[in-house]
Amino acid sequence: MVRGQIPALLYKGFCEAIDWVYPPVCAACDEPGFHLCPQCQSKIQFLIDNKHPNSFGNHQKMVKNNYMNDLPDTGLRSLAVYDGVIREGIHAMKYANNHGISHLFSRWLANMVKDEGWLLDLVIPVPLSTERVKERGYNQSALIARPVSILLGVPFSPYGLKRMRNTQSQVGLSAEERRANVAGAFQGVSEIVSGKRVLLVDDVTTTGSTLEACARALKKAGGNFIFCATVGAALLNDKQLSKLESVQV
Numbered sequence: 001m002v003r004g005q006i007p008a009l010l011y012k013g014f015c016e017a018i019d020w021v022y023p024p025v026c027a028a029c030d031e032p033g034f035h036l037c038p039q040c041q042s043k044i045q046f047l048i049d050n051k052h053p054n055s056f057g058n059h060q061k062m063v064k065n066n067y068m069n070d071l072p073d074t075g076l077r078s079l080a081v082y083d084g085v086i087r088e089g090i091h092a093m094k095y096a097n098n099h100g101i102s103h104l105f106s107r108w109l110a111n112m113v114k115d116e117g118w119l120l121d122l123v124i125p126v127p128l129s130t131e132r133v134k135e136r137g138y139n140q141s142a143l144i145a146r147p148v149s150i151l152l153g154v155p156f157s158p159y160g161l162k163r164m165r166n167t168q169s170q171v172g173l174s175a176e177e178r179r180a181n182v183a184g185a186f187q188g189v190s191e192i193v194s195g196k197r198v199l200l201v202d203d204v205t206t207t208g209s210t211l212e213a214c215a216r217a218l219k220k221a222g223g224n225f226i227f228c229a230t231v232g233a234a235l236l237n238d239k240q241l242s243k244l245e246s247v248q249v
C-alpha cells in the first residue's frame with residue numbers, strides 16, 4: 001500500500017463509522033440510508049468537461065474573460081449546476097448542520113480535481129467572515145476542503161488566505177456590486193503560499209467575483225498556480241449574462 005493512501009483510508013473508515021452511528025437520510029427527499037439517494041443523484045446536472053449546458057459555457061467564459069483574464073495560471077471548475085438537488089444538499093450542509101453530505105461533496109470534488117490533473121501543493125478554503133462563522137459555527141468551504149486535501153494527499157492550509165474585512169452577503173447583488181463588495185477583502189499569507197500551486201475550494205460560484213478576489217490575493221502573496229474548485233455553479237440567465245458582458249475590466 002502506498003503510504004499516502006493511509007489517511008484517505010482512515011478518513012473513509014471514519015465516515016463509515018459516523019454513518020453507522022448516525023444513519024443518514026437523503027438531504028433532498030429524506031429517503032433513509034443515503035446522504036443523497038440514487039434517484040436524487042440521477043437528477044443532478046453534473047458539469048462533465050464543461051460541455052453541459054451551453055449557458056454554463058457562457059458563464060465559464062464570462063468568469064475567465066471578464067474576471068480572471070489578467071490572472072495567468074488560474075483555473076476554475078465546478079462539479080454541477082447549482083439547482084434542485086445540489087442546491088438542497090448545499091443548503092442542508094450550510095443551514096441544517098448536515099456534515100455527512102459535505103463528505104459526499106468532498107469525494108466528488110477530489111475525483112474531479114484528479115480528472116483535471118492539476119498539480120497541487122496546498123488546499124485552501126475560501127475564508128468566511130468572522131460574523132458568519134460565529135453565526136453558523138463552521139465554515140462550509142473548509143468542511144468540504146479538508147477532506148478533499150486528505151483524499152488528494154495535499155496539505156490543508158486554511159491560514160494561507162485571510163479575510164481582512166466582513167462583506168455583505170452577495171445574494172441579490174449585481175455582478176458589478178458583487179465585485180466591489182469583495183474587492184480587497186482577502187489577503188494571502190506569503191510565508192505559506194509563496195511559490196505554491198494552490199487549490200481554492202468554495203461551495204458555490206455565481207459570477208466568480210469571490211474566487212477572483214481570493215485568486216488575486218494569493219497571486220499577490222506569491223502563489224504560483226491558483227486552481228478553483230466549487231461544488232455548485234449558479235447558471236445566469238440572459239439578462240444577468242448581458243449585465244456581465246457590460247462589465248469592463
Ligand SMILES: [Zn+2]
Pocket residue numbers: 026027028029030031036037038039040041
Ligand atoms: Zn433522495
